[in-house]
Amino acid sequence: xxxxxxxxxxxxxxxxxxxxxxxxxxxxxxxxxxxxxxxxxxxxxxxxxxxxxxxxxxxxxxxxxxxxxxxxxxxxxxxxxxxxxxxxxxxxxxxxxxxxxxxxxxxxxxxxxxxxxxxxxxxxxxxxxxxxxxxxxxxxxxxxxxxxxxxxxxxxxxxxxxxxxxxxxxxxxxxxxxxxxxxxxxxxxxxxxxxxxxxxxxxxxxxxxxxxxxxxxxxxxxxxxxxxxxxxxxxxxxxxxxxxxxxxxxxxxxxxxxxxxxxxxxxxxxxxxxxxxxxxxxxxxxxxxxxxxxxxxxxxxxxx
Amino acid sequence: xxxxxxxxxxxxxxxxxxxxxxxxxxxxxxxxxxxxxxxxxxxxxxxxxxxxxxxxxxxxxxxxxxxxxxxxxxxxxxxxxxxxxxxxxxxxxxxxxxxxxxxxxxxxxxxxxxxxxxxxxxxxxxxxxxxxxxxxxxxxxxxxxxxxxxxxxxxxxxxxxxxxxxxxxxxxxxxxxxxxxxxxxxxxxxxxxxxxxxxxxxxxxxxxxxxxxxxxxxxxxxxxxxxxxxxxxxxxxxxxxxxxxxxxxxxxxxxxxxxxxxxxxxxxxxxxxxxxxxxxxxxxxxxxxxxxxxxxxxxxxxxxxxxxxxxxxxxxxxxxxxxxxxxxxxxxxxxxxxxxxxxxxxxxxxxxxxxxxxxxxxxxxxxxxxxx
Numbered sequence: 001x002x003x004x005x006x007x008x009x010x011x012x013x014x015x016x017x018x019x020x021x022x023x024x025x026x027x028x029x030x031x032x033x034x035x036x037x038x039x040x041x042x043x044x045x046x047x048x049x050x051x052x053x054x055x056x057x058x059x060x061x062x063x064x065x066x067x068x069x070x071x072x073x074x075x076x077x078x079x080x081x082x083x084x085x086x087x088x089x090x091x092x093x094x095x096x097x098x099x100x101x102x103x104x105x106x107x108x109x110x111x112x113x114x115x116x117x118x119x120x121x122x123x124x125x126x127x128x129x130x131x132x133x134x135x136x137x138x139x140x141x142x143x144x145x146x147x148x149x150x151x152x153x154x155x156x157x158x159x160x161x162x163x164x165x166x167x168x169x170x171x172x173x174x175x176x177x178x179x180x181x182x183x184x185x186x187x188x189x190x191x192x193x194x195x196x197x198x199x200x201x202x203x204x205x206x207x208x209x210x211x212x213x214x215x216x217x218x219x220x221x222x223x224x225x226x227x228x229x230x231x232x233x234x235x236x237x238x239x240x241x242x243x244x245x246x247x248x249x250x251x252x253x254x255x256x257x258x259x260x261x262x263x264x265x266x267x268x269x270x271x272x273x274x275x276x277x278x279x280x281x282x283x284x285x286x287x288x289x290x291x292x293x294x295x296x297x298x299x300x301x302x303x304x
Numbered sequence: 305x306x307x308x309x310x311x312x313x314x315x316x317x318x319x320x321x322x323x324x325x326x327x328x329x330x331x332x333x334x335x336x337x338x339x340x341x342x343x344x345x346x347x348x349x350x351x352x353x354x355x356x357x358x359x360x361x362x363x364x365x366x367x368x369x370x371x372x373x374x375x376x377x378x379x380x381x382x383x384x385x386x387x388x389x390x391x392x393x394x395x396x397x398x399x400x401x402x403x404x405x406x407x408x409x410x411x412x413x414x415x416x417x418x419x420x421x422x423x424x425x426x427x428x429x430x431x432x433x434x435x436x437x438x439x440x441x442x443x444x445x446x447x448x449x450x451x452x453x454x455x456x457x458x459x460x461x462x463x464x465x466x467x468x469x470x471x472x473x474x475x476x477x478x479x480x481x482x483x484x485x486x487x488x489x490x491x492x493x494x495x496x497x498x499x500x501x502x503x504x505x506x507x508x509x510x511x512x513x514x515x516x517x518x519x520x521x522x523x524x525x526x527x528x529x530x531x532x533x534x535x536x537x538x539x540x541x542x543x544x545x546x547x548x549x550x551x552x553x554x555x556x557x558x559x560x561x562x563x564x565x566x567x568x569x570x571x572x573x574x575x576x577x578x579x580x581x582x583x584x585x586x587x588x589x590x591x592x593x594x595x596x597x598x599x600x601x602x603x604x605x606x607x608x609x610x611x612x613x614x615x616x617x618x619x620x621x622x623x624x625x626x627x628x629x630x631x632x633x634x635x636x637x638x639x640x641x642x643x644x645x646x647x648x649x650x651x652x653x654x655x656x657x658x659x660x661x662x663x664x665x666x667x668x669x670x671x672x673x674x675x676x
Binding site: 080084 | 306307310314317318321322511512513515516517518519520521522
C-alpha cells in the first residue's frame with residue numbers, strides 16, 4: 001500500500017529578480033510502514049517538499065497525496081493524520097513539557113493517556129522534566145519533546161525535517177532507535193537529513209541535490225550500484241596528496257574522507273597493481289580497498 | 305469548544321508568564337495617566353518678556369509692574385535698548401519684547417493717545433500667540449484704569465455698551481485634566497488592543513509555532529478567536545484600571561453611565577483587535593509589526609482629536625479622522641464623562657465602531673492564510 005505519492009511536483013520561488021527552482025519534477029512513492037530518507041545537502045529542496053506534503057505550501061505543478069488524500073483538495077483530512085516536526089524547534093518555549101503535550105493533544109482532540117503506548121518510549125525519557133519550560137530543555141530533549149508532540153495524535157505518516165541536525169552523536173543514535181521502534185506501530189516515516197551516515201539506517205533513501213532526486217533505492221542498492229573499485233589512501237601530506245591525485249590523468253576521482261582520501265581509477269586495474277600505480281603518482285603511506293559508502297555514491301552522482 | 309478552551313488557556317498562561325506584557329498592561333496606564341496629563345497642559349505660563357523702557361515715567365513703571373504681577377510673565381530684563389532686548393530673543397531667552405516709547409506718559413496725558421511696541425518671537429507659534437494676547441489684554445486693562453483715574457464716569461453710562469458674561473458648560477472650571485485624561489486612556493486601550501495582539505501573533509510566526517498550529521486540524525476561526533478573546537479581556541482590564549486611576553487621582557467620575565463606556569469599548573475593541581490581526585498578517589517579524597504600529601499610533605493620536613480639536617483641522621484632515629477609530633472613542637468617552645451622554649446619543653459612534661470591527665476583521669481573516 002502506498003502511503004505517500006509524489007507525482008512530478010515542481011516549485012519555484014521568486015527571489016529579488018531571479019527565479020529559484022526549489023523542486024523540479026519530483027517523483028517518488030513511499031509504502032506504508034516504510035522508513036524513507038531524503039538525503040541531501042542544505043538547499044536541496046527537502047524542507048520545501050515537506051511543506052508541500054504537510055499542506056503548508058502549494059506546489060506550482062504536479063500532484064501529491066498522503067494516505068490517499070490529495071494535498072490540495074483534501075488538506076483537512078491530511079492535517080488530521082500527519083505528524084510534522086519542523087527543522088527548527090517550534091513548540092512553545094514558555095510552556096512546560098507537559099503543557100505543550102496536552103495542548104497539542106487537545107488540538108487533535110485526543111489526550112496523552114489515549115496514545116500513551118505510542119509515545120511511551122520517548123516520553124519516559126523527558127518525563128522527569130515535565131514541569132520544566134520547553135525553552136529550558138537541552139537540544140536532545142527538545143527533539144524528543146517535539147517528536148512526542150508530533151506523535152501525540154497517532155499519525156499515520158510522520159514527517160521529520162532534519163530531526164538530528166545540531167544534536168550530539170549519542171542522542172542521534174537514540175533518536176534513530178526510536179524511529180525504528182515507531183515502525184512497529186505501522187507508522188510511515190519520512191525523514192530528511194544532511195548526514196550521509198544516517199542514510200544507511202533507512203529502508204529506502206532518495207538522494208536529492210538542487211531540487212532533483214538523483215537516485216531512489218535501498219541504502220544497500222545504492223552502494224551496490226557503485227561499480228568501480230574504491231581505494232582509501234593515506235599519505236604524509238594529505239592536502240598535497242589530494243591535489244596531486246586530482247591532477248593526475250590516471251585518477252578518476254579523489255575526495256577527502258576523514259583520515260583517508262577515497263580514490264577511483266580512470267581505467268580498471270588489477271587490485272594488486274593499485275598501490276604501485278598510486279605510488280607512481282604520489283608518495284603514499286597506506287592503500288586499502290574499501291566498500292563504497294552512501295557518501296561516495298552521492299559524490300559520484302553529483303559529478304554526473 | 306474544547307479546542308477553543310485549550311487555546312485560551314494556553315494564551316492566558318503565556319500572558320501571565322510574560323513579565324513584559326504584565327508590565328505594559330499595569331504599569332503603562334499608571335505612568336501615562338499620572339504623568340502625561342501634567343505635561344499636556346494647554347495653559348501658557350512663564351512667558352519671558354524683555355521690556356525696553358525709554359520713558360521711565362510713573363505710568364511706564366506702573367505698566368511694567370502690572371505685567372509682572374499678572375503671574376503669566378517673567379521679566380527677563382528691563383533696559384533702554386531695543387537691540388539688547390532683541391538679543392534675548394535671538395538667544396531664545398525672551399519670547400516678547402515690549403517697547404515703551406520715550407514720550408509715553410507725555411503723549412498719554414497731552415494727546416490722550418500713546419503707542420506701545422510689541423515684538424513676538426514666533427518660533428513657538430502657540431506661545432507667541434497666547435503670550436501676545438495675554439499681554440494685550442493686560443495693556444487694555446491698564447488703559448481702562450488710566451482713564452478711570454482721569455475722568456469720573458457718570459453713574460449711568462451715556463453710551464450704550466455690551467457686557468458679555470460667559471459660563472462654561474460641562475466643565476465649569478475649564479479643568480483641562482477632565483478633558484485630557486479620558487482621551488489618553490483611549491489611546492492606551494487602543495495600544496493594548498491592537499499592538500499587543502499584532503506582536504503576539506507575529507511572535508508565533510517568528511518562533512515558528514504557527515507552523516505547528518497550521519498543520520493541526522483546527523479551524524481558522526478557532527485560532528483567531530483564541531487570539532482575540534484574551535486581548536479583548538486585557539483591553540477591558542486596562543480600561544477598568546484606567547478609570548479607577550482617574551477616579552482616585554483626579555476625582556473624575558463619569559457624569560454618564562459607566563456601562564455606556566463599557567458597551568462602546570467592547571465593540572470598539574473588536575475593531576482594534578481586528579487591526580492588530582491585520583497588521584500581523586502583513587508583518588513577518590516583530591520589528592516590522594512594531595514599526596507599523598508606531599506609524600499608526602502617531603496618526604491615530606494626531607488625527608484623533610486628542611490634543612487638537614478636529615473641527616479646526618483642514619477639511620481633508622477632517623475626512624481622515626472619519627477613518628480613525630480612535631477619534632470616535634475619544635469623542636464618546638468625553639461625551640459620557642463630561643456630558644453624561646447616553647447610548648442613544650452615541651448611536652452613530654457605536655455604528656461606526658461596529659463597522660470598523662466588521663471591515664478590519666473580515667480583511668484580516670481573508671488575508672490570514674494557513675498555507676503559502
